[in-house]
Amino acid sequence: MISKAQIKHIRSLALGKFRKQHKQFVAEGHKIVEEMLLTGGFQYQLFVSENQVESLSPVVQAAPFQLISDNEMKQISQLTTPPGVLAVVEFANQMYALDELGSNLNLVLDGIRDPGNLGTIIRTAEWFGVKHIFVSPDTVDPYHPKVVQATMGSLFRVGVTETDLIALISEVQADGFQVYGAVMDGVSVYETKLTSQASFLVIGSESHGISKAVRALIKNPISIPSYARGKLKTESLNASVAAAVLLAEFRKSEA
Amino acid sequence: MISKAQIKHIRSLALGKFRKQHKQFVAEGHKIVEEMLLTGGFQYQLFVSENQVESLSPVVQAAPFQLISDNEMKQISQLTTPPGVLAVVEFANQMYALDELGSNLNLVLDGIRDPGNLGTIIRTAEWFGVKHIFVSPDTVDPYHPKVVQATMGSLFRVGVTETDLIALISEVQADGFQVYGAVMDGVSVYETKLTSQASFLVIGSESHGISKAVRALIKNPISIPSYARGKLKTESLNASVAAAVLLAEFRKSEA
Numbered sequence: 001m002i003s004k005a006q007i008k009h010i011r012s013l014a015l016g017k018f019r020k021q022h023k024q025f026v027a028e029g030h031k032i033v034e035e036m037l038l039t040g041g042f043q044y045q046l047f048v049s050e051n052q053v054e055s056l057s058p059v060v061q062a063a064p065f066q067l068i069s070d071n072e073m074k075q076i077s078q079l080t081t082p083p084g085v086l087a088v089v090e091f092a093n094q095m096y097a098l099d100e101l102g103s104n105l106n107l108v109l110d111g112i113r114d115p116g117n118l119g120t121i122i123r124t125a126e127w128f129g130v131k132h133i134f135v136s137p138d139t140v141d142p143y144h145p146k147v148v149q150a151t152m153g154s155l156f157r158v159g160v161t162e163t164d165l166i167a168l169i170s171e172v173q174a175d176g177f178q179v180y181g182a183v184m185d186g187v188s189v190y191e192t193k194l195t196s197q198a199s200f201l202v203i204g205s206e207s208h209g210i211s212k213a214v215r216a217l218i219k220n221p222i223s224i225p226s227y228a229r230g231k232l233k234t235e236s237l238n239a240s241v242a243a244a245v246l247l248a249e250f251r252k253s254e255a
Numbered sequence: 256m257i258s259k260a261q262i263k264h265i266r267s268l269a270l271g272k273f274r275k276q277h278k279q280f281v282a283e284g285h286k287i288v289e290e291m292l293l294t295g296g297f298q299y300q301l302f303v304s305e306n307q308v309e310s311l312s313p314v315v316q317a318a319p320f321q322l323i324s325d326n327e328m329k330q331i332s333q334l335t336t337p338p339g340v341l342a343v344v345e346f347a348n349q350m351y352a353l354d355e356l357g358s359n360l361n362l363v364l365d366g367i368r369d370p371g372n373l374g375t376i377i378r379t380a381e382w383f384g385v386k387h388i389f390v391s392p393d394t395v396d397p398y399h400p401k402v403v404q405a406t407m408g409s410l411f412r413v414g415v416t417e418t419d420l421i422a423l424i425s426e427v428q429a430d431g432f433q434v435y436g437a438v439m440d441g442v443s444v445y446e447t448k449l450t451s452q453a454s455f456l457v458i459g460s461e462s463h464g465i466s467k468a469v470r471a472l473i474k475n476p477i478s479i480p481s482y483a484r485g486k487l488k489t490e491s492l493n494a495s496v497a498a499a500v501l502l503a504e505f506r507k508s509e510a
Contacts, residue, residue, distance in 0.1 A: 035487075038487050039487060116371060120493045120495075120496060123489050123492070123493065123496075124492060124493070124496050126483050126488060126489045127479075127481050127482070127483055127488075127489055127492055128481075128482050128483075129481075129482030129483055129484060152489060152490075153489065154489045157483075157485070157487065157488070157489075190507060224382075224503065225506075226382050226383075226384075227382070227383050227384030227506050228381050228382055228383075228384055228412075229384060230412070232290075232293050232294060232412065233381060233382075233412070234378050234381045234382055234407060234408065234409045234412075235407075237378070237379060237382055237499070238375045238378065238379070238495070240375075240493070240495070240496060241375060241378075241379050241495060241496065241499040244492070244496040244499050244500050245499050245500055245503045248479065248500045248503070248504075249503075251480075251482050252445060
Protein backbone atom coordinates (compact mmCIF):
# COMPACT_ATOMS: atom_id res chain seq x y z
CA MET A 1 0.00 0.00 0.00
CA ILE A 2 1.29 3.39 -0.96
CA SER A 3 -0.42 6.72 -0.41
CA LYS A 4 -1.61 9.01 -3.19
CA ALA A 5 0.74 11.68 -1.89
CA GLN A 6 3.68 9.25 -2.16
CA ILE A 7 2.72 8.30 -5.70
CA LYS A 8 2.49 11.95 -6.68
CA HIS A 9 5.84 12.69 -5.07
CA ILE A 10 7.66 9.82 -6.77
CA ARG A 11 6.13 10.64 -10.13
CA SER A 12 7.31 14.23 -9.76
CA LEU A 13 10.92 12.96 -9.66
CA ALA A 14 10.69 12.25 -13.40
CA LEU A 15 11.35 15.99 -13.75
CA GLY A 16 14.73 17.55 -13.09
CA LYS A 17 13.37 20.50 -11.17
CA PHE A 18 11.71 18.24 -8.59
CA ARG A 19 14.81 16.05 -8.34
CA LYS A 20 16.81 19.17 -7.52
CA GLN A 21 14.19 20.50 -5.13
CA HIS A 22 13.92 17.26 -3.14
CA LYS A 23 17.52 16.10 -3.68
CA GLN A 24 16.17 12.69 -4.64
CA PHE A 25 16.17 10.53 -7.75
CA VAL A 26 14.67 7.23 -8.85
CA ALA A 27 16.71 4.08 -9.56
CA GLU A 28 14.83 1.13 -11.08
CA GLY A 29 15.69 -2.48 -11.70
CA HIS A 30 17.04 -5.44 -9.73
CA LYS A 31 20.66 -4.92 -10.75
CA ILE A 32 20.86 -1.19 -10.21
CA VAL A 33 19.11 -1.30 -6.82
CA GLU A 34 21.43 -4.11 -5.75
CA GLU A 35 24.43 -1.99 -6.74
CA MET A 36 23.08 0.89 -4.67
CA LEU A 37 22.64 -1.37 -1.63
CA LEU A 38 26.05 -3.01 -2.03
CA THR A 39 27.79 0.35 -2.43
CA GLY A 40 26.12 1.51 0.76
CA GLY A 41 25.91 4.89 2.41
CA PHE A 42 22.68 5.95 0.69
CA GLN A 43 19.42 7.08 2.24
CA TYR A 44 16.63 5.42 0.27
CA GLN A 45 13.07 4.17 0.20
CA LEU A 46 12.62 0.85 -1.60
CA PHE A 47 9.47 -0.41 -3.31
CA VAL A 48 8.91 -3.95 -4.61
CA SER A 49 5.84 -5.05 -6.55
CA GLU A 50 4.03 -8.27 -5.68
CA ASN A 51 5.00 -10.00 -8.93
CA GLN A 52 8.71 -9.54 -8.15
CA VAL A 53 8.89 -10.43 -4.49
CA GLU A 54 9.87 -14.02 -5.31
CA SER A 55 12.66 -12.98 -7.69
CA LEU A 56 14.63 -10.72 -5.36
CA SER A 57 18.34 -11.31 -4.92
CA PRO A 58 19.43 -12.00 -1.31
CA VAL A 59 20.86 -8.46 -1.07
CA VAL A 60 17.60 -6.77 -2.05
CA GLN A 61 15.55 -9.21 0.04
CA ALA A 62 17.57 -8.28 3.13
CA ALA A 63 16.86 -4.56 2.68
CA PRO A 64 13.79 -2.90 4.19
CA PHE A 65 11.21 -2.48 1.45
CA GLN A 66 7.57 -1.60 1.03
CA LEU A 67 5.51 -4.23 -0.81
CA ILE A 68 3.11 -2.65 -3.28
CA SER A 69 0.69 -3.95 -5.92
CA ASP A 70 1.71 -4.30 -9.57
CA ASN A 71 -0.74 -1.54 -10.37
CA GLU A 72 0.80 0.81 -7.82
CA MET A 73 4.25 0.03 -9.25
CA LYS A 74 2.98 0.98 -12.71
CA GLN A 75 1.97 4.37 -11.32
CA ILE A 76 5.37 5.20 -9.84
CA SER A 77 7.60 3.56 -12.47
CA GLN A 78 9.24 5.71 -15.15
CA LEU A 79 9.64 2.73 -17.49
CA THR A 80 7.15 1.27 -19.95
CA THR A 81 7.76 -2.19 -18.53
CA PRO A 82 8.35 -1.65 -14.81
CA PRO A 83 11.05 -4.00 -13.52
CA GLY A 84 9.14 -4.12 -10.21
CA VAL A 85 11.98 -2.90 -8.00
CA LEU A 86 12.26 0.86 -7.49
CA ALA A 87 14.29 2.95 -5.08
CA VAL A 88 13.92 6.63 -4.28
CA VAL A 89 17.48 7.62 -3.44
CA GLU A 90 18.75 10.79 -1.73
CA PHE A 91 21.61 12.46 -3.54
CA ALA A 92 24.86 11.47 -1.90
CA ASN A 93 26.85 14.34 -0.50
CA GLN A 94 29.22 15.16 -3.34
CA MET A 95 32.05 16.34 -1.15
CA TYR A 96 35.59 16.28 -2.31
CA ALA A 97 38.79 17.70 -1.03
CA LEU A 98 41.29 19.37 -3.31
CA ASP A 99 43.99 16.96 -2.17
CA GLU A 100 41.83 14.01 -3.24
CA LEU A 101 41.48 15.59 -6.67
CA GLY A 102 45.22 16.10 -6.61
CA SER A 103 46.02 12.41 -6.40
CA ASN A 104 43.70 11.56 -9.28
CA LEU A 105 42.75 12.06 -12.88
CA ASN A 106 39.47 13.98 -12.88
CA LEU A 107 36.93 14.36 -15.65
CA VAL A 108 35.11 17.52 -16.75
CA LEU A 109 32.10 17.39 -19.07
CA ASP A 110 31.09 20.51 -20.97
CA GLY A 111 27.56 20.43 -22.36
CA ILE A 112 26.95 16.70 -22.83
CA ARG A 113 23.25 16.57 -23.76
CA ASP A 114 22.59 12.92 -24.54
CA PRO A 115 21.61 10.91 -21.43
CA GLY A 116 22.98 7.68 -22.91
CA ASN A 117 26.32 9.33 -23.59
CA LEU A 118 26.54 10.77 -20.09
CA GLY A 119 25.65 7.43 -18.50
CA THR A 120 28.23 5.61 -20.61
CA ILE A 121 30.88 8.19 -19.72
CA ILE A 122 30.20 7.79 -15.97
CA ARG A 123 30.47 3.99 -16.33
CA THR A 124 33.67 4.27 -18.38
CA ALA A 125 35.14 6.79 -15.93
CA GLU A 126 34.67 4.33 -13.07
CA TRP A 127 36.40 1.61 -15.11
CA PHE A 128 39.41 3.84 -15.58
CA GLY A 129 39.57 4.85 -11.92
CA VAL A 130 38.14 8.36 -12.14
CA LYS A 131 36.49 9.33 -8.83
CA HIS A 132 35.14 12.77 -9.59
CA ILE A 133 33.34 14.18 -12.59
CA PHE A 134 32.46 17.85 -12.89
CA VAL A 135 29.65 18.78 -15.26
CA SER A 136 28.62 22.15 -16.67
CA PRO A 137 25.12 23.40 -15.82
CA ASP A 138 24.02 22.73 -19.44
CA THR A 139 25.02 19.06 -19.24
CA VAL A 140 22.05 16.69 -18.90
CA ASP A 141 21.09 15.99 -15.27
CA PRO A 142 23.14 13.01 -14.01
CA TYR A 143 20.02 11.83 -12.15
CA HIS A 144 17.89 11.75 -15.31
CA PRO A 145 16.36 8.23 -15.43
CA LYS A 146 18.12 7.35 -18.71
CA VAL A 147 21.48 8.41 -17.30
CA VAL A 148 20.92 6.37 -14.14
CA GLN A 149 20.12 3.29 -16.27
CA ALA A 150 23.11 3.75 -18.59
CA THR A 151 25.60 4.06 -15.72
CA MET A 152 24.80 0.47 -14.70
CA GLY A 153 25.44 1.38 -11.06
CA SER A 154 28.60 3.44 -11.53
CA LEU A 155 26.65 6.56 -10.55
CA PHE A 156 26.72 5.27 -6.97
CA ARG A 157 30.51 5.12 -6.91
CA VAL A 158 31.64 8.13 -8.92
CA GLY A 159 31.00 11.62 -7.59
CA VAL A 160 29.28 13.90 -10.09
CA THR A 161 29.22 17.61 -9.28
CA GLU A 162 27.56 20.35 -11.31
CA THR A 163 29.68 23.45 -11.28
CA ASP A 164 30.79 26.51 -13.20
CA LEU A 165 33.61 25.18 -15.38
CA ILE A 166 35.38 28.50 -15.85
CA ALA A 167 35.76 28.99 -12.09
CA LEU A 168 36.79 25.36 -11.56
CA ILE A 169 39.42 25.27 -14.30
CA SER A 170 40.84 28.67 -13.39
CA GLU A 171 41.18 27.60 -9.78
CA VAL A 172 42.77 24.20 -10.32
CA GLN A 173 45.12 25.51 -13.01
CA ALA A 174 46.28 28.18 -10.57
CA ASP A 175 46.88 25.35 -8.11
CA GLY A 176 49.22 23.65 -10.56
CA PHE A 177 46.86 21.02 -11.97
CA GLN A 178 47.33 20.03 -15.61
CA VAL A 179 44.17 20.60 -17.66
CA TYR A 180 43.78 18.62 -20.89
CA GLY A 181 40.95 19.13 -23.35
CA ALA A 182 39.75 16.88 -26.19
CA VAL A 183 39.63 19.05 -29.31
CA MET A 184 39.73 18.49 -33.07
CA ASP A 185 42.95 20.42 -33.67
CA GLY A 186 45.11 19.53 -30.67
CA VAL A 187 48.41 17.72 -30.31
CA SER A 188 48.12 13.97 -30.90
CA VAL A 189 47.45 12.26 -27.58
CA TYR A 190 50.22 9.85 -28.53
CA GLU A 191 52.73 12.68 -28.72
CA THR A 192 51.75 14.40 -25.48
CA LYS A 193 53.11 13.84 -22.04
CA LEU A 194 50.08 12.73 -20.04
CA THR A 195 49.89 13.12 -16.27
CA SER A 196 47.16 11.21 -14.53
CA GLN A 197 47.77 12.78 -11.14
CA ALA A 198 46.57 16.28 -10.31
CA SER A 199 45.01 16.53 -13.73
CA PHE A 200 41.70 17.21 -15.42
CA LEU A 201 40.45 15.99 -18.77
CA VAL A 202 37.74 18.10 -20.41
CA ILE A 203 35.32 16.51 -22.91
CA GLY A 204 32.94 18.72 -24.90
CA SER A 205 29.46 18.27 -26.27
CA GLU A 206 28.49 15.85 -29.04
CA SER A 207 27.79 18.57 -31.56
CA HIS A 208 29.79 21.64 -30.53
CA GLY A 209 32.81 20.34 -28.67
CA ILE A 210 34.20 22.32 -25.77
CA SER A 211 32.62 25.78 -25.36
CA LYS A 212 34.73 28.75 -26.44
CA ALA A 213 35.27 30.24 -22.99
CA VAL A 214 36.39 26.90 -21.53
CA ARG A 215 38.55 26.15 -24.56
CA ALA A 216 40.41 29.42 -24.06
CA LEU A 217 41.56 28.29 -20.61
CA ILE A 218 42.88 24.87 -21.63
CA LYS A 219 46.66 24.67 -21.76
CA ASN A 220 46.90 21.11 -23.11
CA PRO A 221 44.62 20.62 -26.13
CA ILE A 222 44.82 17.00 -27.30
CA SER A 223 43.33 14.99 -30.17
CA ILE A 224 42.83 11.36 -31.14
CA PRO A 225 44.35 10.90 -34.60
CA SER A 226 42.08 9.48 -37.31
CA TYR A 227 43.27 6.60 -39.43
CA ALA A 228 40.51 6.91 -42.01
CA ARG A 229 41.90 7.26 -45.50
CA GLY A 230 40.29 9.16 -48.33
CA LYS A 231 39.17 12.74 -48.61
CA LEU A 232 35.75 12.18 -47.13
CA LYS A 233 35.64 10.78 -43.66
CA THR A 234 33.81 10.94 -40.38
CA GLU A 235 34.48 14.28 -38.71
CA SER A 236 34.45 13.30 -35.09
CA LEU A 237 34.05 10.57 -32.55
CA ASN A 238 31.08 10.15 -30.25
CA ALA A 239 31.76 11.97 -26.94
CA SER A 240 31.73 8.77 -24.88
CA VAL A 241 34.07 7.07 -27.34
CA ALA A 242 36.53 9.98 -27.24
CA ALA A 243 36.41 9.99 -23.43
CA ALA A 244 37.12 6.25 -23.33
CA VAL A 245 40.08 6.32 -25.72
CA LEU A 246 41.66 9.24 -23.86
CA LEU A 247 41.07 7.84 -20.36
CA ALA A 248 42.65 4.54 -21.47
CA GLU A 249 45.66 6.42 -22.78
CA PHE A 250 46.07 8.38 -19.52
CA ARG A 251 46.03 5.17 -17.52
CA LYS A 252 48.44 3.48 -19.85
CA SER A 253 50.87 6.36 -19.45
CA GLU A 254 51.14 5.47 -15.75
CA ALA A 255 52.48 2.00 -16.41
CA MET B 256 3.50 14.74 -55.45
CA ILE B 257 4.09 11.18 -54.43
CA SER B 258 1.82 8.21 -55.15
CA LYS B 259 0.02 6.19 -52.50
CA ALA B 260 1.97 3.13 -53.62
CA GLN B 261 5.26 4.99 -53.13
CA ILE B 262 4.22 6.14 -49.66
CA LYS B 263 3.27 2.59 -48.73
CA HIS B 264 6.55 1.24 -50.09
CA ILE B 265 8.72 3.74 -48.22
CA ARG B 266 6.80 3.24 -44.99
CA SER B 267 7.36 -0.51 -45.30
CA LEU B 268 11.13 0.10 -45.13
CA ALA B 269 10.75 0.84 -41.41
CA LEU B 270 10.71 -2.96 -41.03
CA GLY B 271 13.80 -5.10 -41.45
CA LYS B 272 12.08 -7.77 -43.50
CA PHE B 273 11.05 -5.27 -46.17
CA ARG B 274 14.49 -3.65 -46.18
CA LYS B 275 15.98 -7.08 -46.87
CA GLN B 276 13.36 -7.93 -49.47
CA HIS B 277 13.82 -4.71 -51.44
CA LYS B 278 17.50 -4.20 -50.61
CA GLN B 279 16.72 -0.61 -49.72
CA PHE B 280 16.88 1.55 -46.61
CA VAL B 281 15.91 5.06 -45.59
CA ALA B 282 18.41 7.79 -44.70
CA GLU B 283 16.98 11.04 -43.30
CA GLY B 284 18.42 14.44 -42.58
CA HIS B 285 20.43 17.10 -44.40
CA LYS B 286 23.81 15.96 -43.13
CA ILE B 287 23.39 12.22 -43.70
CA VAL B 288 21.92 12.65 -47.19
CA GLU B 289 24.78 14.98 -48.08
CA GLU B 290 27.28 12.37 -46.86
CA MET B 291 25.60 9.77 -49.08
CA LEU B 292 25.80 12.05 -52.11
CA LEU B 293 29.40 13.06 -51.46
CA THR B 294 30.49 9.46 -50.94
CA GLY B 295 28.86 8.59 -54.25
CA GLY B 296 28.19 5.28 -55.96
CA PHE B 297 24.71 4.83 -54.50
CA GLN B 298 21.41 4.30 -56.28
CA TYR B 299 18.84 6.46 -54.53
CA GLN B 300 15.58 8.33 -54.70
CA LEU B 301 15.58 11.66 -52.94
CA PHE B 302 12.59 13.48 -51.45
CA VAL B 303 12.57 17.06 -50.17
CA SER B 304 9.61 18.69 -48.46
CA GLU B 305 8.47 22.18 -49.41
CA ASN B 306 9.49 23.71 -46.08
CA GLN B 307 13.10 22.61 -46.59
CA VAL B 308 13.70 23.43 -50.22
CA GLU B 309 15.24 26.80 -49.29
CA SER B 310 17.62 25.29 -46.73
CA LEU B 311 19.33 22.70 -48.93
CA SER B 312 23.10 22.62 -49.08
CA PRO B 313 24.57 23.08 -52.59
CA VAL B 314 25.37 19.34 -52.76
CA VAL B 315 21.79 18.27 -52.04
CA GLN B 316 20.39 21.02 -54.25
CA ALA B 317 22.41 19.73 -57.19
CA ALA B 318 21.03 16.20 -56.83
CA PRO B 319 17.83 15.12 -58.58
CA PHE B 320 15.01 15.19 -56.03
CA GLN B 321 11.26 14.96 -55.89
CA LEU B 322 9.57 17.93 -54.20
CA ILE B 323 6.74 16.82 -51.92
CA SER B 324 4.41 18.54 -49.48
CA ASP B 325 5.20 18.72 -45.76
CA ASN B 326 2.25 16.45 -45.15
CA GLU B 327 3.53 13.86 -47.61
CA MET B 328 6.95 14.00 -45.91
CA LYS B 329 5.28 13.31 -42.58
CA GLN B 330 3.79 10.17 -44.05
CA ILE B 331 7.08 8.72 -45.29
CA SER B 332 9.35 9.94 -42.48
CA GLN B 333 10.37 7.57 -39.71
CA LEU B 334 11.12 10.41 -37.32
CA THR B 335 8.75 12.31 -35.03
CA THR B 336 10.08 15.59 -36.36
CA PRO B 337 10.84 14.95 -40.04
CA PRO B 338 14.00 16.79 -41.10
CA GLY B 339 12.40 17.20 -44.55
CA VAL B 340 15.14 15.49 -46.56
CA LEU B 341 14.78 11.74 -47.07
CA ALA B 342 16.58 9.31 -49.34
CA VAL B 343 15.62 5.76 -50.20
CA VAL B 344 18.99 4.14 -50.78
CA GLU B 345 19.81 0.80 -52.41
CA PHE B 346 22.18 -1.34 -50.41
CA ALA B 347 25.67 -0.96 -51.78
CA ASN B 348 27.23 -4.12 -53.07
CA GLN B 349 29.19 -5.37 -50.07
CA MET B 350 31.94 -7.04 -52.05
CA TYR B 351 35.33 -7.61 -50.60
CA ALA B 352 38.33 -9.59 -51.66
CA LEU B 353 40.29 -11.68 -49.21
CA ASP B 354 43.46 -9.77 -50.10
CA GLU B 355 41.78 -6.50 -49.18
CA LEU B 356 40.88 -7.96 -45.81
CA GLY B 357 44.46 -9.15 -45.59
CA SER B 358 45.93 -5.66 -45.71
CA ASN B 359 43.60 -4.40 -43.00
CA LEU B 360 42.27 -4.69 -39.49
CA ASN B 361 38.72 -6.01 -39.76
CA LEU B 362 35.95 -5.91 -37.19
CA VAL B 363 33.52 -8.69 -36.25
CA LEU B 364 30.41 -8.01 -34.17
CA ASP B 365 28.72 -10.87 -32.38
CA GLY B 366 25.16 -10.18 -31.24
CA ILE B 367 25.20 -6.38 -30.80
CA ARG B 368 21.50 -5.59 -30.16
CA ASP B 369 21.46 -1.90 -29.39
CA PRO B 370 21.08 0.26 -32.55
CA GLY B 371 22.89 3.20 -30.95
CA ASN B 372 25.83 0.98 -30.03
CA LEU B 373 26.06 -0.49 -33.52
CA GLY B 374 25.90 2.94 -35.13
CA THR B 375 28.58 4.29 -32.83
CA ILE B 376 30.81 1.27 -33.54
CA ILE B 377 30.49 1.77 -37.32
CA ARG B 378 31.40 5.46 -36.92
CA THR B 379 34.33 4.63 -34.64
CA ALA B 380 35.51 1.88 -36.99
CA GLU B 381 35.72 4.34 -39.86
CA TRP B 382 37.73 6.74 -37.68
CA PHE B 383 40.27 4.01 -36.99
CA GLY B 384 40.52 2.96 -40.63
CA VAL B 385 38.47 -0.24 -40.54
CA LYS B 386 36.95 -0.91 -43.97
CA HIS B 387 34.94 -4.06 -43.37
CA ILE B 388 32.69 -5.09 -40.50
CA PHE B 389 31.16 -8.55 -40.30
CA VAL B 390 28.06 -8.95 -38.16
CA SER B 391 26.33 -12.07 -36.86
CA PRO B 392 22.73 -12.68 -37.98
CA ASP B 393 21.51 -11.81 -34.46
CA THR B 394 23.15 -8.38 -34.55
CA VAL B 395 20.69 -5.52 -35.10
CA ASP B 396 20.16 -4.68 -38.79
CA PRO B 397 22.78 -2.11 -39.85
CA TYR B 398 20.08 -0.42 -41.94
CA HIS B 399 17.76 0.06 -38.95
CA PRO B 400 16.87 3.80 -38.90
CA LYS B 401 18.50 4.36 -35.49
CA VAL B 402 21.72 2.72 -36.66
CA VAL B 403 21.77 4.81 -39.84
CA GLN B 404 21.38 7.99 -37.75
CA ALA B 405 24.05 7.02 -35.22
CA THR B 406 26.67 6.24 -37.90
CA MET B 407 26.59 9.94 -38.94
CA GLY B 408 27.33 8.89 -42.53
CA SER B 409 30.04 6.30 -41.85
CA LEU B 410 27.65 3.57 -42.99
CA PHE B 411 28.21 4.81 -46.55
CA ARG B 412 31.96 4.29 -46.32
CA VAL B 413 32.39 1.13 -44.25
CA GLY B 414 31.25 -2.21 -45.67
CA VAL B 415 28.96 -4.12 -43.32
CA THR B 416 28.30 -7.78 -44.16
CA GLU B 417 26.02 -10.16 -42.28
CA THR B 418 27.56 -13.58 -42.17
CA ASP B 419 27.95 -16.80 -40.19
CA LEU B 420 30.79 -15.95 -37.80
CA ILE B 421 31.89 -19.55 -37.20
CA ALA B 422 32.46 -20.12 -40.92
CA LEU B 423 34.16 -16.74 -41.36
CA ILE B 424 36.55 -17.08 -38.43
CA SER B 425 37.42 -20.71 -39.26
CA GLU B 426 38.21 -19.72 -42.83
CA VAL B 427 40.33 -16.66 -42.13
CA GLN B 428 42.19 -18.34 -39.30
CA ALA B 429 43.05 -21.21 -41.64
CA ASP B 430 44.34 -18.54 -44.05
CA GLY B 431 46.73 -17.25 -41.40
CA PHE B 432 44.79 -14.23 -40.16
CA GLN B 433 45.14 -13.33 -36.48
CA VAL B 434 41.79 -13.33 -34.69
CA TYR B 435 41.52 -11.28 -31.47
CA GLY B 436 38.46 -11.28 -29.23
CA ALA B 437 37.47 -8.83 -26.48
CA VAL B 438 36.71 -10.91 -23.40
CA MET B 439 36.63 -10.37 -19.62
CA ASP B 440 39.41 -12.84 -18.80
CA GLY B 441 41.91 -12.37 -21.61
CA VAL B 442 45.48 -11.16 -21.71
CA SER B 443 45.82 -7.42 -21.12
CA VAL B 444 45.72 -5.64 -24.47
CA TYR B 445 48.80 -3.75 -23.28
CA GLU B 446 50.74 -7.00 -22.94
CA THR B 447 49.71 -8.53 -26.25
CA LYS B 448 51.43 -8.22 -29.58
CA LEU B 449 48.82 -6.61 -31.79
CA THR B 450 48.85 -6.99 -35.55
CA SER B 451 46.65 -4.63 -37.50
CA GLN B 452 47.21 -6.30 -40.84
CA ALA B 453 45.48 -9.54 -41.80
CA SER B 454 43.65 -9.49 -38.51
CA PHE B 455 40.14 -9.56 -37.08
CA LEU B 456 38.89 -8.11 -33.82
CA VAL B 457 35.71 -9.69 -32.41
CA ILE B 458 33.43 -7.68 -30.08
CA GLY B 459 30.57 -9.44 -28.30
CA SER B 460 27.12 -8.37 -27.19
CA GLU B 461 26.39 -5.78 -24.50
CA SER B 462 25.02 -8.33 -22.04
CA HIS B 463 26.52 -11.71 -22.93
CA GLY B 464 29.86 -10.99 -24.55
CA ILE B 465 31.09 -13.19 -27.37
CA SER B 466 28.96 -16.32 -27.93
CA LYS B 467 30.42 -19.61 -26.72
CA ALA B 468 30.93 -21.18 -30.13
CA VAL B 469 32.73 -18.11 -31.46
CA ARG B 470 34.77 -17.73 -28.27
CA ALA B 471 36.05 -21.31 -28.66
CA LEU B 472 37.63 -20.39 -32.00
CA ILE B 473 39.46 -17.27 -30.85
CA LYS B 474 43.19 -17.75 -30.43
CA ASN B 475 43.95 -14.27 -29.04
CA PRO B 476 41.58 -13.36 -26.20
CA ILE B 477 42.32 -9.81 -24.99
CA SER B 478 41.01 -7.56 -22.22
CA ILE B 479 41.08 -3.91 -21.25
CA PRO B 480 42.37 -3.69 -17.68
CA SER B 481 40.19 -1.87 -15.15
CA TYR B 482 41.73 0.77 -12.93
CA ALA B 483 38.77 0.95 -10.56
CA ARG B 484 39.81 0.41 -6.98
CA GLY B 485 37.70 -1.19 -4.27
CA LYS B 486 35.90 -4.50 -4.13
CA LEU B 487 32.78 -3.33 -5.86
CA LYS B 488 33.17 -1.96 -9.33
CA THR B 489 31.59 -1.81 -12.75
CA GLU B 490 31.78 -5.23 -14.37
CA SER B 491 32.22 -4.31 -17.97
CA LEU B 492 32.50 -1.55 -20.51
CA ASN B 493 29.83 -0.63 -23.03
CA ALA B 494 30.43 -2.56 -26.29
CA SER B 495 31.12 0.57 -28.34
CA VAL B 496 33.54 1.86 -25.69
CA ALA B 497 35.45 -1.45 -25.62
CA ALA B 498 35.63 -1.48 -29.43
CA ALA B 499 36.99 2.08 -29.45
CA VAL B 500 39.70 1.52 -26.83
CA LEU B 501 40.88 -1.66 -28.60
CA LEU B 502 40.82 -0.18 -32.12
CA ALA B 503 42.86 2.78 -30.87
CA GLU B 504 45.38 0.39 -29.35
CA PHE B 505 45.68 -1.62 -32.58
CA ARG B 506 46.37 1.54 -34.57
CA LYS B 507 48.85 2.77 -32.05
CA SER B 508 50.76 -0.50 -32.28
CA GLU B 509 51.45 0.31 -35.94
CA ALA B 510 53.31 3.47 -35.15
